[in-house]
Amino acid sequence: MESLLNQLPIGLSIGAVLLLIALGLTFTFGQMGVINMAHGEFIMAGAYTAYMLQDWAGAQAAAVALPVAFALAGTMGWVLERTAIRHFYGRPLDTLLLTWGVSLVLQQAARDLFGAPNVQVVAPSWLNGGVTIGGGTLPYNRLFIMALAIACVAGIWAYQNRSAQGRRMRAVMQNRELAACSGVATARVDQLTFFIGSGLAGVAGVALTLIGPVGPSIGTYYIVDAFLVVVAGGLGQLRGAVIAALALGMLNSFAEFWTNASLAKVIVFAAIIVFLQFRPQGMFVLRSRALT
């Protein structure tokens, strides 16, 4: 029973990582219908930002890197949106293939710039150690990631619901044409959304450096699971993403506990298929009268 309880914090922290990654996706996918396979490479960019800043900021690199990574990944996303993706609206499946091409190029660029082997980012010393809860230890770095996820969710929530720009964003998400008719500059909203969504990937990348090594293909490990979070949570739904990420993290860690790592993935996949039988559009659905 005790070891079963140990799975709880592990599941929570897997969920927090997934949530950080899926937050950005749920915007770009939910609002713009863009399936951004290069999201994983924005994560990588964030992670390498922390690595590069080590020379300058030393052990505090991870903390310093958060805003830098947000800006860098966000800018990369913005450039991608401006140069390519904006020609693809209404063709979601094509954006998937397009951004996959981008992701290939970025991965190879990272391999050429930083080398193929993994690199290590030293976590700040104040993240060493952990708190002991009921027999299990919860490391500070995992706690930090959870706190970061909570902060990001709160920030996004406030942005969406309390700012004029966020209101426009929700308007575009709910009905693009009507928003445009009402004078919302949808193209500008799209740019900003893509910037924020990609920036969040950068933040997630910094968080990942705290729990593992950084490599050119770091993004590919997480991207599929993150997309599943979006699918299960519902497009563009903040609460859906939160619940789905935590549920998937939990399911993952408990399935791994009861069976093994390789079967756990299959169980998670089967669970999502079963879940979609009941809620084919994900947990929360944006009600609309539009057909298809």
Add this chain to the structure above:
Amino acid sequence: MSERVRGYALFATVALLLLVVAPLALPAFRLDELAKYLCLAIAALGIGLAWGQGGMLTLGQGVFFGLGGYAMGMYLKLHDAGGDLPDFMVWSGVERLPALWQPFGNPVVALAAVVLVPVAVAVLLGALVFRRRVRGAYFAILSQALAAAFVILLVGQQGLTGGTNGLTNFYDFFGRDPEAESTQRTMYFVVAGVLGVLYLLARQLVGSRFGRLLVAVRDGEDRVRFLGYDPALVKTVTFAISAGMAGLAGALFVPVVGIISPSLLGVVPSLELVVAVAVGGRYALAGAILGAVVMNYAKTSFSEEWAGGWLYLQGALFILVMTLAPKGAVGLYQQARDALARRRGASAAAVEKPGVAVKEEVPA
């Protein structure tokens, strides 16, 4: 020349090239490589059917390819072992033949499983997913997740599947040495023949009433439903056919290349197949085949020269194709032909072919 006659003439030319010219002109090593590309082209043909005609972007064809390949590989392994345990099971400390493996000792069962297992998996997934009207990007993501889970499962179950190494070291392929030049040559003809037959069958299907319905489902699923058809059924059947093709491709791949392993089946190889179809031209079945052969040939020759360069080139090519020529090489060819015809003063109406719908997918 009418469109029909021209089509047959083209098919005959390609068949002549593949069946007569290539075996005479190419050294054994290159012919073997071509056989490998043609295997992948069979899987690509299935993607062309499901994605190009049916609008189902399946990013998990590697799973079906793998199921077919492993079915074949398991039979060959058991046959080589001759009643004992296959070598890799001994190495990983398995003591009794797992129940999953037992039916595959029989060649008839194994060969049937090559097609039937992928079809069964596709029917199950299709029935569950398409019935609930999960489509478009959702389906693409689910199929990709399936590929990811499948590979993790294969790698994890070392004793059952050979883990990362997969199944390899086959010594006897239906009484022949799989490495021998003559066997490789025969296999080439078998693969080319299977591809040709499947292509003709797929064309027949696309031209049939069912094919029309499939394109209609792609372009307006709800309208088809309102007309009283069942889009889920149409999609499930098509998805199953494409899975069966991938399974067959995987099974042929095993004797041609001599290995089936998880690294050939995961998210990236599955995506690469889709990429090839897109580059060749997704709306034409021939485009899928062309794309698979050309892209894999380019991959091999570039990787021999400069490994990293291929990834840049592939990525760049892909970005360019998606932005400038979403209909791929076949689309470019058609555009050029139509432009030429127009310049010659042919009426635009004669050039415009009715029935060849190349409409973009309706956004979700």
